[in-house]
Amino acid sequence: MKKFIKYFFYIVLAGVIAFGLFLGWITWVEYSPEPVESLAKSVKDSKPLNRDTFNLMSWNIGYAGLGSEMDFFYDNGHHTRSTREKVRQHADNIKHFIQGNDSIDFWFIQEIDIDSKRSWQINEVEEMTTLLDGNYEVVFAKNYDVPFVPVPFTDPLGHAKSGILSASKYPFSEATRHAYPLIAPWPQRLFLLHRCYTLLRFPLEKGNDLVIINTHNTAYIYDSTLRMKELNILRDKMMEEYGKGNYVIAGGDWNQNPPDFKPAGNFNGQHFVKAPLELAANAFSKNWKIAYDNKAPTNRQNNKPFVKGENGTTVIDFFILSPNVELLKVKNIDLNFQDSDHNPVFARVMLKPFGY
DSSP states (O other), X not given: OHHHHHHXXXXXXXXXXXXXXXXXXXXXXXXXXXXXXXXXOOOXXXXXXXXXXXXXXXXXXXXXXXXXXXXXXXXXXXXSOOOHHHHHHHHHHHHHHHHTOTTOSEEEEEEEESSOGGGTTOOHHHHXXXXXXXXXXXXXXXXXXXXXXOOSTTSOOEEEEEEEEEEESSOOSEEEEEEOOOOSOTTGGGGSOOOXXXXXXXXXXXXXXXXXXXXXXXXXXXXXXXXXXXXXXXHHHHHHHHHTTOEEEEEEEOSSBOTTOOOOTTGGGOEEOOOSOBOOTTSSOTTSEEEOOOSSOSEEOOSSOOOTTTSEEEOOEEEEEOTTEEEEEEEEOOOTTSSSSBOOEEEEEEEOOTTO
């Protein structure tokens, strides 16, 4: 009996030491970006933009690993990743969709992987950049880089490297990554996204700038105070740019409903479930526009594979426009979550003239 207790003690001690060494290693190599980082050099000798109407598309592509067949352990599902064949199929379908929408001036893409176990090490950023090369200026901002995510213990998520990608048909004068605050304590933060937004700046012929922002806000943490801290950073930047007389458009996955959101009609046959959080009605002043479509969903619950009318769905992907930007159209493109747990969102906007 004494030998058993002794060996058991040694096994427990070895496990504690191993876990401590693992945490020490993960802490040592933790991804720690600067508050603001340049993503690319400005395009030299480019003429200021002389147009006022633009097409936008935002899509969280779910790293091509959250198609309709998938449930996910973070959302009370059972699986860590889909099959290699399915991920490859979803990635190709996503590229085909993007290639078929060549009228889009600005793409806002979230959750695109570089080299992750969950997406079978497909370099989706490289493939997307190659696809868009020649027609778009493309920048990528990393927001997730963890050597090994140890959960779930039976099938760990493993190495994860991902981020957000922005693409523009026009040359920019600035492309920067802006860090959001870390809103989880150590050691939890070691395994979560280091979230950010990206800012692209385009000088206009009329003398001011068009500012395009791609954001992916926090999920899985529902402390409203912490999430408001994150939102305030983005809002303050948007207000600052508008205060300079610039046009500001922010789009992406906000991980919360628009203010006072209610679905219209039968929600395209989908089952509506309210998101855990909702953007505060006073988050932006009344003359700012929250541009969303309430006739179809942009996001589904991943607790089980998708079945239309059964899985909970909602709207958490949309655009926010400064008062000098007019919304001409916004539409959620309901793909029935075939290749991602999000649907794309299209918007057409017009820059209002001075003195509108």
